[in-house]
Amino acid sequence: MTPTEPSAAAAGTTTATPTPPHSLWRDVRDAMRGTGADYTRIPLRRAVFLLAVPMVLELVLESTFAVVDIWFVAKLGPSAVATVGLTETFLFLLYAVGMGLAMAVTALVARRTGEGDRAAAAVSAAQAIWVAVLASLPFAVVGIVYARELLQLMGADDWTLTHGVGYLQWMLGSNVVIMLLFVCNAIFRGAGDAAVAMRVLWVANGLNIVLDPILIFGLGPVPALGVEGAAIATVIGRGTGVLMQLWILLRGSPHIRLATSQLGLQAATLWHLVRTSLGGIGQMIVGMTAWIFLMRVLAEVGSEAVAGATITIRLMMFTLMPAWGMSNAAATLVGQNLGAGHPERAEAAVWRIGWINMAFTVGVSVMFYLFPRELMGLFTDDRGVVDIGAEWLRILSYSFFVYGWWMVAVQAFNGAGDTVTPTKINLVFFWLIQIPLAWLLALQLGWQATGVFWAVFVSETSVGLFTLWLFSRGGWKTAKV
Numbered sequence: 001m002t003p004t005e006p007s008a009a010a011a012g013t014t015t016a017t018p019t020p021p022h023s024l025w026r027d028v029r030d031a032m033r034g035t036g037a038d039y040t041r042i043p044l045r046r047a048v049f050l051l052a053v054p055m056v057l058e059l060v061l062e063s064t065f066a067v068v069d070i071w072f073v074a075k076l077g078p079s080a081v082a083t084v085g086l087t088e089t090f091l092f093l094l095y096a097v098g099m100g101l102a103m104a105v106t107a108l109v110a111r112r113t114g115e116g117d118r119a120a121a122a123v124s125a126a127q128a129i130w131v132a133v134l135a136s137l138p139f140a141v142v143g144i145v146y147a148r149e150l151l152q153l154m155g156a157d158d159w160t161l162t163h164g165v166g167y168l169q170w171m172l173g174s175n176v177v178i179m180l181l182f183v184c185n186a187i188f189r190g191a192g193d194a195a196v197a198m199r200v201l202w203v204a205n206g207l208n209i210v211l212d213p214i215l216i217f218g219l220g221p222v223p224a225l226g227v228e229g230a231a232i233a234t235v236i237g238r239g240t241g242v243l244m245q246l247w248i249l250l251r252g253s254p255h256i257r258l259a260t261s262q263l264g265l266q267a268a269t270l271w272h273l274v275r276t277s278l279g280g281i282g283q284m285i286v287g288m289t290a291w292i293f294l295m296r297v298l299a300e301v302g303s304e305a306v307a308g309a310t311i312t313i314r315l316m317m318f319t320l321m322p323a324w325g326m327s328n329a330a331a332t333l334v335g336q337n338l339g340a341g342h343p344e345r346a347e348a349a350v351w352r353i354g355w356i357n358m359a360f361t362v363g364v365s366v367m368f369y370l371f372p373r374e375l376m377g378l379f380t381d382d383r384g385v386v387d388i389g390a391e392w393l394r395i396l397s398y399s400f401f402v403y404g405w406w407m408v409a410v411q412a413f414n415g416a417g418d419t420v421t422p423t424k425i426n427l428v429f430f431w432l433i434q435i436p437l438a439w440l441l442a443l444q445l446g447w448q449a450t451g452v453f454w455a456v457f458v459s460e461t462s463v464g465l466f467t468l469w470l471f472s473r474g475g476w477k478t479a480k481v
Helices: 024-033 044-074 078-114 118-145 147-153 158-163 165-173 176-191 194-217 227-251 267-301 303-339 343-370 372-377 383-397 400-416 420-444 449-472
Strands: none
Touching: 024 044, 024 194, 044 078, 044 194, 044 227, 044 303, 044 343, 078 118, 078 147, 078 158, 078 165, 078 176, 078 227, 078 267, 078 303, 078 383, 078 400, 118 147, 118 165, 118 176, 118 267, 147 158, 147 165, 158 165, 165 227, 176 194, 176 227, 176 303, 194 227, 194 303, 267 303, 267 420, 267 449, 303 343, 303 372, 303 383, 303 400, 303 449, 343 372, 343 383, 343 400, 372 383, 383 449, 400 420, 400 449, 420 449
16 A cells, blocks of 8 residues: 555666665764755655664754743743743744745745755745744733733633743743744745754754753853743744844855845745645644634633643653654655656655654653643643643553654655645544633543543544555655745
């Protein structure tokens, strides 16, 4: 059933020059340093390796920061964790725009790179930076002016309304660094410069981790800023990463360079990018707003339920980031190989990565099932929070074997530039199934947090199976970007 990898001749990769053998050490070194390799022509196994290794390591550190950040904040109590969780419900809307735009950027840059038109890839990258900056402005204004009202809307407790307003103002008010971090790394991934994206996040998140305890608890002349300090550390770390990204783009990386003549606004290209990104933004908004509704339901249950769910999501992010890194590699390979006219090679890459992802996520499932309380206990000793989080970890463990395939299949659609199909799928499974089912089970039938967790299991297992089936039909191969 799984397509086999096409021969070199079928993929159009025949070359008269023999390629020297590559040792594992040499491949690891090249993956970490980055190369100018053509991912549409080199052996598929090596292409997957060179892209996946830095993408996995990039997201592992990103998820490490998420876990470390919540570990420090958890020392301030369940309400502080709930502050982060409730703020993230609004950040999810921002992430929806940033990640949706990033999908379009990766698809466009990858397709132009695969076609051999690096100048067009650079123009698309420059316009994406403009869109990111413009899109960040409304979020900044709303976050700074209406922070308290937004937290009240989400059912925040008195502690959060007293101490958490500054946290939300910092996170939303400076959201341009989040947007640019998403978009610029999407440029690098689409071009095939995965090692550059990895190094940027290493610097940004490494700085963030160092600053977190200093600003949260205080050190020497630095006062203890509490939960607000976590937000300031995030802004400094990510802002540094953005400056590094822009410098590399202007200086030039192995696969892409922005010339100063390409930095001006170009209406036609910008509008094409916006149109292409609408499907990705819609895709993410559907998923993210579904999570907002789930958090609102959990807030009705209590702060312990919100805190338990927040820690669980961070654990899930931490453990699944390698799988997302593999999936991002699939998006780049699909986009570039479709651009080069090798759809069979694009499909073979997705199946290869999908099997690797499934093996990994099954391992995560076993860990979640066997040690849920121990994992939650790393972050909090509040028994109520541990009980709720451990229950969700165990329920999640039942569906991860499907989740790994879903990640790759969705990124295959996105990498091909077909972001509309996943949006329609998410609309049905998240809005029409997950939200009503969570409300019914949790509040109407009295299952409380357990009802939310089972609603997530049902909807996300179903969406994974359906998306994989749709991918196997092959319609994504004809997507135009």
